[in-house]
Amino acid sequence: MKQMVIISGKGGTGKTSLAACFAALENTIDGRAPVIVDCDVDSPNLHLLLGGEIKEKEVFRGPPLAQIDRSKVNDPEKCAQSCVFGAISGLEVDPLKCVGCAVCRLVCGEEAVRMEERNSGTIFERETPWGRFFHAELLPGYPGSGGLITILRAKGEEVAIRRPGSVLILDGSPGIGCQVIASLAGCDLAVIVSEPGKGALHDLERIRQLLDFFGITGRVVINRSDLDRSLTREVERYCLDNELPVAGKIPFDPAFAEAALSGKPAVALDNRSLNRNLEDIYQRLRKTLHGL
Amino acid sequence: MIIAVAGGKGGTGKTFVSTSLALVQAPLQFADCDVEEPNAHLFLEPSLKKWERVSVTIPSFRKWRGEVCRPGAEFCRFRALAVVEDEMLVFPELCTSCGGCFLLCPEETIKPREHQVGVVKMGMAKRGIDFVTGELTVGQQRTEEVIKAVKKRTSPGENVVIDCPPGSGPTARVALEGADFCLMVTEPTPFGLHDIQGNKKLLDVLKIPAGVVINRAGGSYDGIDRWCKKEEIPLLAEIPFDFEIARSAARGMTLSEVEPVWEEKLKNLWADIEKYV
Numbered sequence: 001m002k003q004m005v006i007i008s009g010k011g012g013t014g015k016t017s018l019a020a021c022f023a024a025l026e027n028t029i030d031g032r033a034p035v036i037v038d039c040d041v042d043s044p045n046l047h048l049l050l051g052g053e054i055k056e057k058e059v060f061r062g063p064p065l066a067q068i069d070r071s072k073v074n075d076p077e078k079c080a081q082s083c084v085f086g087a088i089s090g091l092e093v094d095p096l097k098c099v100g101c102a103v104c105r106l107v108c109g110e111e112a113v114r115m116e117e118r119n120s121g122t123i124f125e126r127e128t129p130w131g132r133f134f135h136a137e138l139l140p141g142y143p144g145s146g147g148l149i150t151i152l153r154a155k156g157e158e159v160a161i162r163r164p165g166s167v168l169i170l171d172g173s174p175g176i177g178c179q180v181i182a183s184l185a186g187c188d189l190a191v192i193v194s195e196p197g198k199g200a201l202h203d204l205e206r207i208r209q210l211l212d213f214f215g216i217t218g219r220v221v222i223n224r225s226d227l228d229r230s231l232t233r234e235v236e237r238y239c240l241d242n243e244l245p246v247a248g249k250i251p252f253d254p255a256f257a258e259a260a261l262s263g264k265p266a267v268a269l270d271n272r273s274l275n276r277n278l279e280d281i282y283q284r285l286r287k288t289l290h291g292l
Numbered sequence: 293m294i295i296a297v298a299g300g301k302g303g304t305g306k307t308f309v310s311t312s313l314a315l316v317q318a319p320l321q322f323a324d325c326d327v328e329e330p331n332a333h334l335f336l337e338p339s340l341k342k343w344e345r346v347s348v349t350i351p352s353f354r355k356w357r358g359e360v361c362r363p364g365a366e367f368c369r370f371r372a373l374a375v376v377e378d379e380m381l382v383f384p385e386l387c388t389s390c391g392g393c394f395l396l397c398p399e400e401t402i403k404p405r406e407h408q409v410g411v412v413k414m415g416m417a418k419r420g421i422d423f424v425t426g427e428l429t430v431g432q433q434r435t436e437e438v439i440k441a442v443k444k445r446t447s448p449g450e451n452v453v454i455d456c457p458p459g460s461g462p463t464a465r466v467a468l469e470g471a472d473f474c475l476m477v478t479e480p481t482p483f484g485l486h487d488i489q490g491n492k493k494l495l496d497v498l499k500i501p502a503g504v505v506i507n508r509a510g511g512s513y514d515g516i517d518r519w520c521k522k523e524e525i526p527l528l529a530e531i532p533f534d535f536e537i538a539r540s541a542a543r544g545m546t547l548s549e550v551e552p553v554w555e556e557k558l559k560n561l562w563a564d565i566e567k568y569v
Contacts, residue, residue, distance in 0.1 A: 009329055011458040012303010016483065042459035043300050043490060045483045063369070084391055096465060096497065101369060101390035140494035141465040146433075174302040174458050175328035178433040197542035199307065199331035206329060206430055213431040228539050260481050261513060 001160045002289045003168045003187040005039070009207030010200045011174035013193040014223040016040070017256045018278075019171035020049040020265035022191075023130040025282040026167050033131035035166060037156040039149045039183035040173035041121070041136045051263050052128025060136060060151070062120030062144030063100030066093045072112040082107035096141040120144050123152065130265065131169075132159050149182040167289065176210045184210070188292045190218045191247070191285060196231030201238060208244055217292055218244055219285055225249035247288070248281030250274075293569055294452045295562075296471035296500070300487030302458035304477045305507035305531070305541070310455040311335035312547035313475075316558040318419035320451035325467035327410060327426035327438040332455050334544040338417035338425075345408050346426065346441040348434055350387045351394065352405040353380035361401050364393035385433055410438035414445060422450075436466045443470070460490040465498065472569045474502045475528070478516055485515040492523065501568050505561075508533040526568070529561050 006019045019036070026034040038046040070091045073079045080088050082104045087097035093104075095118060105113040121138040134155045136148055153170065160166040172183045184190060190211055194204050204220070211218045220239050225232045232249065239246050253274050259266035267275050297310035307324075311332050314322045324332040333340065351373070353361065360380045365373040372387035373380065384407045394402060409432040417423040426442035428435050435457070443466075446452045456467040468474060474495050478484040488504070495502050504520050509530035520527045531537065531547065540550040548555040 008302075010303065010331075011329075012301065042461040042464075043302070043487045045301075045486055048482050048486065084389060096462070099388060099390070101388060101392055102367070103390050103392045103395065106367075106392060106395050137490075138461060140460045140490050141462060141497060143462050145461055175435075175463075176430055177328045177428060177435040177463065179461075181431075181433060195542075198334045198544050199329075199542070202331060202334065203329040209430040227535070228542055231542055257481060257511070260483060263482075 001157065001166045001168060002292070003170060004189045004191060004285065004289055005170040005172050005183050005187040006191045006193060007172035007180055007184065007207060008174055008193045009176065009203035013195045013200065014256065015193050016045045016049065016171050017259070017266060018193055018221065018223070019046060019169055021267045021278050022282050022285070023050065023169050024265040024267045025279060026169065027130055029283070029286065030167070032163065032166070035156045035160040035168045036131050036133045037152050037168065038135035038171045039152065039179065040171060041138045041145050041148050042173060042179065044135050044137055046171045047126065047133070047135050048263060049260065049265055050126070050128040050130055050133050052126040052133060054124055055127050056125040058123045059119050060121040060123050060138070060144070060148050061117045062142065062147060064115035065095055065098050065100065065118040066102065066104050067114045067116050068093060068104065068108060069112050072109060074109045074112070079104065079108035079112070099143050121148065125155065146178045146182040149179060176206050180210065184214055184216055187216055189285065189289045190216050192218055192220045194220055194222050194235055195224045196222065196228040196235060201235055204235065204238065208242060217288070219247040219288060220244055221247050221281060222249045224252045226251040247284045248277065250277060293473070293566065294454065294471045295565060296454040296456050296468050296474045297477060298456040298464060298468060298474055298491055299476040299478050300458065300460050300491035301478060301484050304479045304484060306477050307331045307335065307455050308541045308547065309475065309477045309505055309507065310453050312554070313558050313562065314421055314453040315419060315546045316548055316555050317451065317562050318421045320453065321422040321424070321446050322417065322453050323442050323446050324425035324455045325439045325442050326455055326457040327428045327442065328435055328457060330425045330427060333423070333425055335546050336417035336421055336423055338415045338423035340413040340415040340425070342414040344412045346410040346412055346438050347406040347408045348389045348437055349404045350384050350389060350407045351382055352403050353382065353401055354403065359398070359401050361393065361397035364397040364402070367392045367396055385431065409434040410441070412441045412445060435463045439463060439466045460487070460494045465494060468495070468498055468500060471500050473565050474500045475505055475565070476502055477505045477507055479508045480506055480511060480513045480516050482515065485519060488516065489519070492525070503528040503565065503568065506530045528564055529557065
């Protein structure tokens with residue numbers, strides 16, 4: 001089993017659109033379905049392209065939520081101030097701020113505080129035309145994304161590992177923080193989707209540093225490459241200077257928007273030049289992946 | 293008035309819209325709270341002369357007659373502490389600074405240590421904008437701490453524009469908290485709609501009034517418009533899908549710098565928002 005994660009640093013470069021295409025291509029190239037996981041649990045969108053039927057749904061519990069019984073609190077003032085995250089207000093616990101550390105239990109008294117399981121979101125398993133697919137939605141503002149991503153990946157790995165040579169494709173989130181780190185750790189290959197732009201270049205540097213930090217092999221795909229050829233050359237130069245190979249460039253194509261409206265990967269549309277380019281790019285990535 | 297610019301989906305143009313709005317309303321304060329991948333400085337060109345470290349308190353352990361603190365390691369639900377062969381190991385990136393281990397471990401064995409997770413940078417930008425930004429140190433995970441440090445540098449009672457991170461999770465929440473209004477920047481696609489719906493749920497919990505800006509507008513998709521009508525959320529502006537605007541934005545130009553007609557339009561947008569606050 002090999003794991004490929006698609007990240008970007010900068011948001012909106014086309015991670016999800018390309019993740020869907022890679023999943024579809026893995027199907028046709030290998031004849032075997034990949035396993036797909038949407039690790040962007042905060043703003044999951046991959047299900048809008050992969051479709052399929054929901055096979056299973058389960059509640060994501062997440063970190064426990066403190067429940068304070070005010071009648072049993074020794075020192076109400078000390079108790080109210082015990083939470084460094086500001087989750088306790090008037091002995092009421094805010095589920096958005098409570099991370100389940102249980103310090104309040106130490107301070108307010110074990111009798112007074114119960115750490116309860118809570119509903120933090122939903123985990124979905126789908127059978128799609130492109131492969132088995134795991135995704136989730138966290139309730140808005142809720143903590144626990146790192147743990148949720150770990151659970152999703154474990155579910156994906158459990159399926160992928162049953163067949164030798166399987167590919168597990170992870171759609172990542174923007175940024176460089178805990179969600180991205182939870183999605184990256186232990187992957188064989190990170191595909192950075194970039195685009196021509198000062199912001200994209202700035203963000204590329206930071207995501208590259210993150211890959212270095214974790215010792216993960218990276219490849220870059222430059223999306224919307226014809227938007228500004230000179231800026232695209234700057235991205236390519238940056239990649240060359242930093243020994244980060246570019247696996248390919250994709251010119252702007254309305255097929256991606258069309259695909260989103262139709263609810264399928266862009267390669268499923270009949271666009272010969274785009275599809276040939278995406279196939280070439282994916283073949284290169286696949287070769288790298290299997291060589292790692 | 294504090295205006296936060298969010299929307300959920302990454303890459304819709306939050307930074308572009310927030311800096312464009314700030315420029316026409318200058319002088320005011322601008323806070324770049326997308327501390328994982330800050331980009332506003334590319335548009336507003338601040339002179340970032342003042343830097344401040346953002347640190348969190350984590351535990352460090354001294355070997356005291358071979359003692360380790362097992363209760364502390366067992367208590368830590370973030371697995372930031374481990375006892376391995378009679379040695380206390382600390383994993384700084386996993387620690388949330390909850391303070392539990394300090395309550396459980398004997399004073400002689402545990403000491404607080406400052407651990408840097410980011411930096412806040414401040415300075416003057418275009419048109420006298422008071423600019424503050426934050427950067428999470430690569431490899432660290434305390435995004436919310438860095439966002440809080442950025443927001444601490446904004447002055448109450450002043451006009452502030454906040455560039456929020458993408459998503460509708462805890463990092464977006466911390467950036468949004470305390471805002472008088474949230475301008476949700478989206479794109480006319482099913483992804484844009486899905487994410488803006490999640491963002492609105494978060495804003496409802498935070499009780500922050502919202503309005504929508506559609507960026508890259510045009511085309512047949514009307515999902516956003518219909519949703520705004522249905523939810524009675526004001527659609528305050530539409531920026532057309534335009535390669536010139538896109539190319540200029542990629543080079544760090546704000547909207548009114550590319551198309552001067554937007555100087556007036558953005559001022560009107562600000563005035564419209566004031567009516568809702």
